[in-house]
Amino acid sequence: MSTTERFTALDPLLPPPPSEAGGERITAVTANGERVSGVLQRYRHGPADVALLWSAEQVWQLFPDPGISGTAGFDALLGALRSRMDNEQAEPDSACVVNWPSRDAEAIRAFLDHGMVPMSALAVRTGQEPPAPEPDVPAIRSAGPEDLDAVLALCTATFDYTGLVAHRRRAQTAELLRPALRHALGEPATWLAEEHGEAVGLAQCAWVESEPGNAAAELLPTGRWGYVNNVITATGHRSRGIGRALMARAHRELNGRGTAGTYLYYNPLNPLSSVFWHRQGYRPLWTSWEAHPASALR
Known part of the structure; x- marks a missing residue:
C-alpha cells in the first residue's frame, strides 16, 4: 500500500x-x-x-x-x-x-x-446544514475596526481560560493578539453578538485557499475553505444559545462562497469547546x- x-x-x-x-x-x-x-x-x-x-x-x-x-x-x-x-x-x-x-x-x-x-x-x-439558532438571542452584526477594543477584550479573556486547559497563559496575550485582530476587522468575516450595547459574543473567521504547494494543502483537501478562528461567548452569558446563533450566521456566510467546507482548531481537553464543536458537526482530522x-x- x-x-x-x-x-x-x-x-x-x-x-x-x-x-x-x-x-x-x-x-x-x-x-x-x-x-x-x-x-x-x-x-x-x-x-x-x-x-x-x-x-x-x-x-x-x-x-x-x-x-x-x-x-x-x-x-x-x-x-x-x-x-x-x-x-x-x-x-x-x-x-x-x-x-x-x-x-x-x-x-x-x-x-x-x-x-x-x-x-x-x-x-x-462538510456538507451539513447549520443547526437552527435559538429564538431569543442577542442581535448579531458585522464587526469593524471600531470594535477592536471589545473584540480584543473577548479574545483575551478566552485565551486566559484556555491557559487553564491547554497551553499556558501568556502575560502578553493582548499585545500578541492586537495586530492580527486589527487586520481581521478590516475584512467582512467577524460577527458580534450585542446586548444592551455590550458585546457578549464573537465569531472571527476567514477564507483560506488550499492549493498545491501551500501550507494549507498539507492539511486540507484542495479548495476554498472557511476558517473559524475565534468563537467566544462572554462569561455569564453562556448556555443561552449565543454561540450557536453566531455559528449559524458564520456558516451561512462562509458556505455561501463556494467553499469545500469549514475548519477550525480546538483543544480536546477544553470542557467547553470540545462538546460545542462536535455538536456543530465538526470532527477531528489532525491531532497535535x-x-x-x-x-x-x-
Missing part, C-alpha cells in the same frame, strides 16, 4: 502526504526488524511571536514518515526521540510535538504510552500530540 493509499484508508478527507520535511533524521528498528524513521525540527518562539498563544516557547517537532503503521512502529520511533532528547536541555516552557491523522488509533496507543496528550485538533465540517515539558516524553 502506498503512503497516499494508507492516508486515504485512514480518512478520505486527508490530502496526500506532503514532501519530506527538512531537519534531522531520526531512525529506529522495531522488535520484528522493521525500520522506521522521521524528521526532527527544533525551533524557538520569540517573546513577540503570536504562535506563543498556542505553542510552547521551545519546541521539538517530529514528522514521522507517512508510511509508518501500527503501534510498534510509532513506539520505536518515539523511543528513539526520547533517547535523542537526553542530549538536549529542555526548558520548563518546552514541548515535544507530533501532528498526526486523528483516526490512526494504533498511533494513538503509542502517543499515550509515551506520555503525550492531545493538545489541539484540526476539525472539519504533545509532551510538556519536552523532557516529560517517555
Whole structure:
C-alpha cells in the first residue's frame, strides 16, 4: 500500500502526504526488524511571536514518515526521540510535538504510552446544514475596526481560560493578539453578538485557499475553505444559545462562497469547546500530540 493509499484508508478527507520535511533524521528498528524513521525540527518562539498563544516557547517537532503503521512502529520511533532528547536541555516552557491523522488509533496507543496528550485538533465540517439558532438571542452584526477594543477584550479573556486547559497563559496575550485582530476587522468575516450595547459574543473567521504547494494543502483537501478562528461567548452569558446563533450566521456566510467546507482548531481537553464543536458537526482530522515539558516524553 502506498503512503497516499494508507492516508486515504485512514480518512478520505486527508490530502496526500506532503514532501519530506527538512531537519534531522531520526531512525529506529522495531522488535520484528522493521525500520522506521522521521524528521526532527527544533525551533524557538520569540517573546513577540503570536504562535506563543498556542505553542510552547521551545519546541521539538517530529514528522514521522507517512508510511509508518501500527503501534510498534510509532513506539520505536518515539523511543528513539526520547533517547535523542537526553542530549538536549529542555526548558520548563518546552514541548515535544507530533501532528498526526486523528483516526490512526494504533498511533494513538503509542502517543499515550509515551506520555503525550492531545493538545489541539484540526476539525472539519462538510456538507451539513447549520443547526437552527435559538429564538431569543442577542442581535448579531458585522464587526469593524471600531470594535477592536471589545473584540480584543473577548479574545483575551478566552485565551486566559484556555491557559487553564491547554497551553499556558501568556502575560502578553493582548499585545500578541492586537495586530492580527486589527487586520481581521478590516475584512467582512467577524460577527458580534450585542446586548444592551455590550458585546457578549464573537465569531472571527476567514477564507483560506488550499492549493498545491501551500501550507494549507498539507492539511486540507484542495479548495476554498472557511476558517473559524475565534468563537467566544462572554462569561455569564453562556448556555443561552449565543454561540450557536453566531455559528449559524458564520456558516451561512462562509458556505455561501463556494467553499469545500469549514475548519477550525480546538483543544480536546477544553470542557467547553470540545462538546460545542462536535455538536456543530465538526470532527477531528489532525491531532497535535504533545509532551510538556519536552523532557516529560517517555
